[in-house]
Amino acid sequence: xxxxxxxxxxxxxxxxxxxxxxxxxxxxxxxxxxxxxxxxxxxxxxxxxxxxxxxxxxxxxxxxxxxxxxxxxxxxxxxxxxxxxxxxxxxxxxxxxxxxxxxxxxxxxxxxxxxxxxxxxxxxxxxxxxxxxxxxxxxxxxxxxxxxxxxxxxxxxxxxxxxxxxxxxxxxxxxxxxxxxxxxxxxxxxxxxxxxxxxxxxxxxxxxxxxxxxxxxxxxxxxxxxxxxxxxxxxxxxxxxxxxxxxxxxxxxxxxxxxxxxxxxxxxxxxxxxxxxxxxxxxxxxxxxxxxxxxxxxxxxxxxxxxxxxxxxxxxxxxxxxxxxxxxxxxxxxxxxxxxxxxxxxxxxxxxxxxxxxxxxxxxxxxxxxxxxxxxxxxxxxxxxxxxxxxxxxxxxxxxxxxxxxxxxxxxxxxxxxxxxxxxxxxxxxxxxxxxxxxxxxxxxxxxxxxxxxxxxxxxxxxxxxxxxxxxxxxxxxxxxxxxxxxxxxxxxxxxxxxxxxxxxxxxxxxxxxxxxxxxxxxxxxxxxxxxxxxxxx
Amino acid sequence: xxxxxxxxxxxxxxxxxxxxxxxxxxxxxxxxxxxxxxxxxxxxxxxxxxxxxxxxxxxxxxxxxxxxxxxxxxxxxxxxxxxxxxxxxxxxxxxxxxxxxxxxxxxxxxxxxxxxxxxxxxxxxxxxxxx
Numbered sequence: 001x002x003x004x005x006x007x008x009x010x011x012x013x014x015x016x017x018x019x020x021x022x023x024x025x026x027x028x029x030x031x032x033x034x035x036x037x038x039x040x041x042x043x044x045x046x047x048x049x050x051x052x053x054x055x056x057x058x059x060x061x062x063x064x065x066x067x068x069x070x071x072x073x074x075x076x077x078x079x080x081x082x083x084x085x086x087x088x089x090x091x092x093x094x095x096x097x098x099x100x101x102x103x104x105x106x107x108x109x110x111x112x113x114x115x116x117x118x119x120x121x122x123x124x125x126x127x128x129x130x131x132x133x134x135x136x137x138x139x140x141x142x143x144x145x146x147x148x149x150x151x152x153x154x155x156x157x158x159x160x161x162x163x164x165x166x167x168x169x170x171x172x173x174x175x176x177x178x179x180x181x182x183x184x185x186x187x188x189x190x191x192x193x194x195x196x197x198x199x200x201x202x203x204x205x206x207x208x209x210x211x212x213x214x215x216x217x218x219x220x221x222x223x224x225x226x227x228x229x230x231x232x233x234x235x236x237x238x239x240x241x242x243x244x245x246x247x248x249x250x251x252x253x254x255x256x257x258x259x260x261x262x263x264x265x266x267x268x269x270x271x272x273x274x275x276x277x278x279x280x281x282x283x284x285x286x287x288x289x290x291x292x293x294x295x296x297x298x299x300x301x302x303x304x305x306x307x308x309x310x311x312x313x314x315x316x317x318x319x320x321x322x323x324x325x326x327x328x329x330x331x332x333x334x335x336x337x338x339x340x341x342x343x344x345x346x347x348x349x350x351x352x353x354x355x356x357x358x359x360x361x362x363x364x365x366x367x368x369x370x371x372x373x374x375x376x377x378x379x380x381x382x383x384x385x386x387x388x389x390x391x392x393x394x395x396x397x398x399x400x401x402x403x404x405x406x407x408x409x410x411x412x413x414x415x416x417x418x419x420x421x422x423x424x425x426x427x428x429x430x431x432x433x434x435x436x437x438x439x440x441x442x443x444x445x446x447x448x449x450x451x452x453x454x455x456x457x458x459x460x461x462x463x464x465x466x467x468x469x470x471x472x473x474x475x476x477x478x479x480x481x482x483x484x485x486x487x488x489x490x491x492x493x494x495x496x497x498x499x500x501x502x503x504x505x506x507x508x509x510x511x512x513x514x515x516x517x518x519x520x521x522x523x524x525x526x527x528x529x530x531x532x533x534x535x536x537x538x
Numbered sequence: 539x540x541x542x543x544x545x546x547x548x549x550x551x552x553x554x555x556x557x558x559x560x561x562x563x564x565x566x567x568x569x570x571x572x573x574x575x576x577x578x579x580x581x582x583x584x585x586x587x588x589x590x591x592x593x594x595x596x597x598x599x600x601x602x603x604x605x606x607x608x609x610x611x612x613x614x615x616x617x618x619x620x621x622x623x624x625x626x627x628x629x630x631x632x633x634x635x636x637x638x639x640x641x642x643x644x645x646x647x648x649x650x651x652x653x654x655x656x657x658x659x660x661x662x663x664x665x666x667x668x669x
Contacts, residue, residue: 095552182556182558186555424561424565428562
């Protein structure tokens with residue numbers, strides 16, 4: 001091959017630091033071995049996708065995140081969605097529930113039912129799923145430090161319906177390590193929180209074989225300032241940590257790895273995202289096989305929700321966010337996602353309006369059914385550029401994982417605030433580069449109109465009626481339940497948490513059946529485990 | 539500069555855990571030579587006012603993205619008065635719609651910095667009010 005003439009243009013880089021050549025050619029993928037590096041779709045190392053036919057037989061599902069104040073309202077909404085053909089629900093909880101507080105807790109004031117449904121006791125979970133056959137639907141619970149309690153409540157509702165354990169389907173987010181890095185919904189200290197996660201993984205592996213006990217979220221880490229390489233590196237280190245702890249309980253990798261899933265982010269450089277997911281799928285397969293010892297190919301598949309990320313949206317000229325999301329969703333589809341979700345154009349201002357939520361859904365439907373990007377699997381395979389940066393991204397992710405391991409491992413680097421410090425500094429640098437105009441945001445720092453950003457959108461006011469009704473119904477449950485049974489169950493939970501290393505799920509289930517509340521159970525854990533002390537370091 | 543360093547308490551009241559914004563502003567204040575004490579997440583108004591008193595800061599900054607800025611600011615203004623710090627300036631940043639700005643000013647919140655506010659505006663406010 002003749003030496004290519006060096007083209008003189010200013011340099012450009014991917015966000016991950018990789019230099020982008022003006023033009024890529026066969027020499028950039030000369031070492032690519034199809035069987036080793038790509039493989040047919042559905043085959044190890046799954047670079048091209050985890051299923052042989054991908055969207056031709058399994059189009060990506062669309063799972064928008066949404067919340068409705070009370071369990072009864074949520075129930076109505078679920079019924080509406082199911083009548084319209086949806087069979088996968090995504091539950092949003094209000095902040096008190098996410099933080100393990102009951103609706104009558106003073107710290108919950110003003111927040112009950114605001115960003116999702118309030119759950120105090122099993123009675124609320126029963127109301128939310130009343131009349132819905134839990135053997136037929138899959139429910140995703142966006143909940144973290146109290147995920148063990150919510151999985152137990154969901155399981156008891158199914159049990160009361162007569163659904164056998166092996167028919168219960170669903171996913172809990174249940175990724176506490178990323179909460180310490182971004183999103184900030186943590187309660188207990190790191191080690192006991194990891195014990196609870198491992199309890200759920202073990203319990204699900206042994207009792208609920210069709211349940212996905214956790215979804216590892218690079219998403220929130222990236223939204224907090226990480227670059228795409230760090231997003232993947234930290235997500236994989238976190239997933240490996242959960243896996244390692246499950247194996248310490250005597251589980252074999254093939255008994256649970258196939259039930260791990262990933263929630264990953266899309267914004268920024270279009271091709272870099274696609275390379276990130278293709279590299280990530282290949283690397284995760286290798287990690288599962290070579291490091292963790294999985295033998296079943298199903299245990300090596302990176303199952304994902306690749307979602308259009310809020311980090312790319314702007315508050316100025318919010319309509320432009322619709323266009324941004326359309327590009328992100330295209331990247332997601334070209335990356336072989338299993339599930340897609342998009343932020344809404346008004347999300348920088350408020351909980352999305354119904355109109356904005358519909359536009360997001362339509363964006364995904366148009367992508368899937370109008371413009372024919374789902375007709376063939378992994379259409380970018382073989383692209384000199386995409387394959388070349390896929391290889392480079394994989395190498396960088398491996399290097400970053402190694403660097404964190406050498407610093408003492410992911411748990412230490414999160415517990416002492418190292419990761420948080422690193423990425424918050426990056427977030428600040430990124431903000432400065434947007435403000436200086438170095439990083440272009442159209443309509444924000446380039447071609448911006450003189451008029452001020454309009455902040456007058458459809459905003460949601462807090463409805464104190466929802467809060468009052470929820471508190472009243474919680475009070476009623478507390479008077480109706482068998483008080484002796486409830487306090488005995490809580491005492492037992494306290495004893496087992498404090499004095500044994502037993503799996504706590506059976507004891508949480510007993511508390512749930514006795515109508516103990518989320519606040520009571522997490523109160524036991526707060527006492528016994530202690531609360532996380534946030535490292536403040538800049 | 540020259541005289542005594544300004545000290546600011548930056549606080550994150552309520553249950554919302556999104557802290558990218560507050561941390562970004564803290565970095566900007568640091569770069570401007572301002573001393574910042576950060577409370578961390580999930581603080582109650584009582585805890586924030588106590589920290590303002592304990593740390594003897596010259597100014598209190600709040601980051602609120604949840605939409606609950608009106609009741610939270612009202613509570614903090616009231617508690618600051620009760621704690622004998624009625625004149626200590628308070629600023630709030632985050633998702634603050636324009637329609638709420640008059641109400642916040644009326645209750646005594648002096649600095650209101652919605653998303654996209656230039657760092658220079660926040661720094662200037664802190665330097666003017668914090669002396």
